[in-house]
Amino acid sequence: MAVSCDLEVDVNGEEVFMVDKKIVSFYSERINKLFGKSKGLTKSLKVIFNDLPGGAESFELMTRFCYNKGKIDISPLNVSALYCIAHFMEMKESVSGTPNLLQQTEKSLEEIKYWTWSDLLLALRQCHDLQPIASTCGIVNKYLDSLGGRIASCSAELSPCPSTSSPDSSGFRLSCDTRSTESLKNSSFRATWWFDDFVALDPCLIQMLVKSMLSKNIDHGIISRFLFYYQKSRVAAATTSDEKCKITEAVVQMLHSLDPSLVSFKSLLGMLRVSLSLNLSKCCRNQLETVIGSLLDQATLDNLLIPSPVGTKYLYDVNLVLRLLKSFIGKGAFCLPLTRLRKVANLMDLYIAEVAPDPCLKPSKFLAIIKALPDSARLSYDGIYNAIDIYLEVHSGLSEEEKTSVCCGLNYEKLSSEACNHLTKNKKFPSKSAAQALIYQKSKLKSLLKETNRPNSFVNLPSTFVQTNGKAKMDGDCQQIVLYAGKLDISTENERLRVHLQGMQRRVVELEQVCRKMQFQMAKIMKSRLSSQSNAKSLPRLCS
Known part of the structure; x- marks a missing residue:
């Protein structure tokens, strides 16, 4: 087959390749559709790709396959790029009985269960530069499914390194072998040894990973611990506020899909305090507050004493606490165990006494906090009486009508x-x-x-x-x-x-x-x- 350079290919503005149109179109249906009928033209042809997955490096791998008569060494190092470029260039038809590039990469991916953990991570990380086609063609799901399965198997074992006789265990031998025997004995380490391996991934890949782990019934508590670790690590390394918002919003969305009872309340509050300085979307804030509110009976007084937003006069963010109470009540107080309800009521009595001395707290807002919980939540209203006593002393200028309105929060029978x-x-x-x-x-x-x-x-x-x-x-x-x-x-x-x-x-x-x-x-x-x-x-x- 004579070799000429009659086709100029501009790849994403990165590099220009001069290739033989006949050879490339022989393997690529996409090129064949574009120039298959231009045999009589002597003028050189040109094609511009603006969205070729993997850029110039992937295109060079594909041309190497074409010029080598459909042969190339495929390994975890290049399989992601080859698989995606094969889809993009429509290399789907068998050529002279020789498997095309797509068929060869698919056969290589069938051996994924024998790959090491580090091979899987390397192949997955290469998908960063192959989006969006890496996700749409399904190769990312293949990697994440394998990784999620190994995490699930590892979590079920007493040690993060199961017997090497199992093919499925080979994927995380390398990661385990790098850690000492003593650390492997630590139960906390057995649950979190894989955290650092995923910190570098983009939030979109983490969302797919979490979805895979949920499908394999991995403990929600472990998943939430990873998400908090991921958010903290990525936000600390982020350089712009927009990047921090994007990461936090993605993590909040994933946390919202977990069982709230298995999520750390302390970590949620830490994320809430960090998010107060970020311009998060209203939907994200609502999701975060909903999860925190559902666990309000785990809070302490210090947890709720959050300074008011910049630009407001009152001392504490009373509106935030009201929203948390609304989330705690949820579908109705009758749906909650009485012990949880009364625990929150005792907490709120302390909180109301703390905010009562605020000279800028309006009577309507003060009364709203008192009446946020149903009457059945409190066995005694002595704490509310003491808080109102403080409030009336500080707000001595209230009219008789306003004082009467505040006192509507009292249940005299209790x-x-x-x-x-x-x-x-x-x-x-x-x-x-x-x-x-x-x-x-x-x-x-x-x-x-x-x-x-x-x-x-x-x-x-x-x-x-x-x-x-x-x-x-x-x-x-x-x-x-x-x-x-x-x-x-x-x-x-x-x-x-x-x-x-x-x-x-x-x-x-x-x-x-x-x-x-x-x-x-x-x-x-x-x-x-x-x-x-x-x-x-x-x-x-x-x-x-």
């Missing part, structure tokens, strides 16, 4: 006798609240007396509750009511009531002592905090 007693004498609260506290306090005593079959005369205790200057006031307190009850002639069948009332009397005395001490400390703290807030924005911590 206030302890001590809290009710304190509320009735608390001048910061509106008169309606004081009246309601007294009503529910009496209601509790009536219910208690009905249980013990006491005469009605005991229910109608003398009330010293009067209206003074439009505000509710009570001359006595719960302690006086308890002392009065203690003086009655209680019969033996009501011994349980007598013991209970005596216990209430002791608790009231102890609580008053503690309250006096707390009020003194709170006054000092609030005085110093309010003075410092006039100079600079601070983050108060009152739960010490």
Whole structure:
């Protein structure tokens, strides 16, 4: 076959090749379609490829195959490029009984189960420069499927290096052999030894890898640990904000597809704090907050005290916490175990007390946090009462209507006798609240007396509750009511009531002592905090 150089090929603007049109078109159906009918032309021909996979290097491999009469050594080092160029150049027909390039590469890929782990990684990494055809022609899936299978086999073994007698195990012998025997004994290492091998891959390949691992039922906890490791490593090495966003968004999307209960809550919070400085898409933020919110019962107070976004006046990001609570509730509180619900309620009582001193926190927002959880989540509203007490002290300029609105967050039936007693004498609260506290306090005593079959005369205790200057006031307190009850002639069948009332009397005395001490400390703290807030924005911590 005579050799000439009558075809000029411009490959992606990288390099220009002069080839024999007749030889190349003999093996490439794509070239044959373009110039198969130009036999009579003497003028040299030219073709420009702008999207040839692998560029000049891949085209040179293909021409070497053509000029060598359809023969070439295929190995994991070049099989990816040859397979993709064979698809691109449509080298699909058998030539004179000799397998074409596509057939030869496919036969080589059938031996993939005998490849070493490092061979698979090398072939996969070469697919970076062969996109998008590497994904569409299926070669990437072949590599990832093999890698995922070996990770699954490795995870199922006591050691990351199964018997070398198994063909499927040969793929990760090299990776295992490079590590010491002592480190292999470590259970954590057995689960994560492959992490570093995939850090260099693009997010699109990682998404395909995760999909493959999920199909093989690899533990979601291990997959999530890898994704956090990948995100942290890639973001640290990224040079631009756009690159960091792209990586983080891809990882969040993958985490969102996992079982949330098997994902590290601490790592999720770390990603959330990093993402606050990135311009992530709204969809990505929603996905991240949804996963975090579903695990809110694992949070601590410090986890939730996130500074407010730049440009806002309030101290903490209350809107973020509200969104997390919404995600936690999900389809409804009735779908959640009561233990989880009450654990979050206890956490929120602490959080509400922390944000209460914020002078910029509006009453509507403060009330929204209180009412974000259903009433059934709280056994007691004493914590909410204390938080409202702090809020009303800091926001002394609120109107009576605004104060009443804030107090709508209280469930007076779930206030302890001590809290009710304190509320009735608390001048910061509106008169309606004081009246309601007294009503529910009496209601509790009536219910208690009905249980013990006491005469009605005991229910109608003398009330010293009067209206003074439009505000509710009570001359006595719960302690006086308890002392009065203690003086009655209680019969033996009501011994349980007598013991209970005596216990209430002791608790009231102890609580008053503690309250006096707390009020003194709170006054000092609030005085110093309010003075410092006039100079600079601070983050108060009152739960010490």
